[in-house]
Amino acid sequence: MNEWVDVLPVAEFASGTWQTLMLEGQAVVVFHLDDGFYGLEDCCTHDGSDLSSGDVEGGEIICPLHGARFDIKTGAVLVPPAEEDVKVVAVRVDHGMVQVRRS
Template sequence: MTDWVDVAKDGELKEGQCRVVDVDDVMVAVFYREGAYYAIEDMCTHDGGELASGEVEGDQIICPRHGARFCIKNGKALTPPAYEDVYAFPVRVEDGMVQVCDDRFD
């Protein structure tokens, strides 16, 4: 069974903000954008660097190391040097808490 991990209180993250949480030893970046929460693995598929400290432009996160862009909504790799997508995790709001889980091994 999948365990849900608390990220923040609903409303705590402001537009464009991100919070990184450890979900079963996987770093997950949770974004708030246009009234919704999105979660992707905090690891660039180009070189394994973290993504969360990158700039958010619209629904894209720009890798701070080499400039690859990923969609924060679905993890799609949008520009080189990254060609592989990052995993997008399910997010929910339960009892006023934003939560994320890693459902890959259920």
């Protein structure tokens, strides 16, 4: 199944912010960076913490528990203690709505 799910109108999603939602039982965090929208599973691969509770610096999300850093665009681990990348969630803008793909 490749359906797209509305998150929020683009006009209500300020740059530099992020939103969380549940998608098929999985927490997802959608980021609005200066160059677009990106999505990740909202779970640190090191300890299971909600990444959405952390801070964003540039294009990185910092886990609030142990400081692991992940690239928001690719999900790649940038700083340990995490060793596994975070799963990327597809995001698009369609008719003024930010959407994530349910797969």
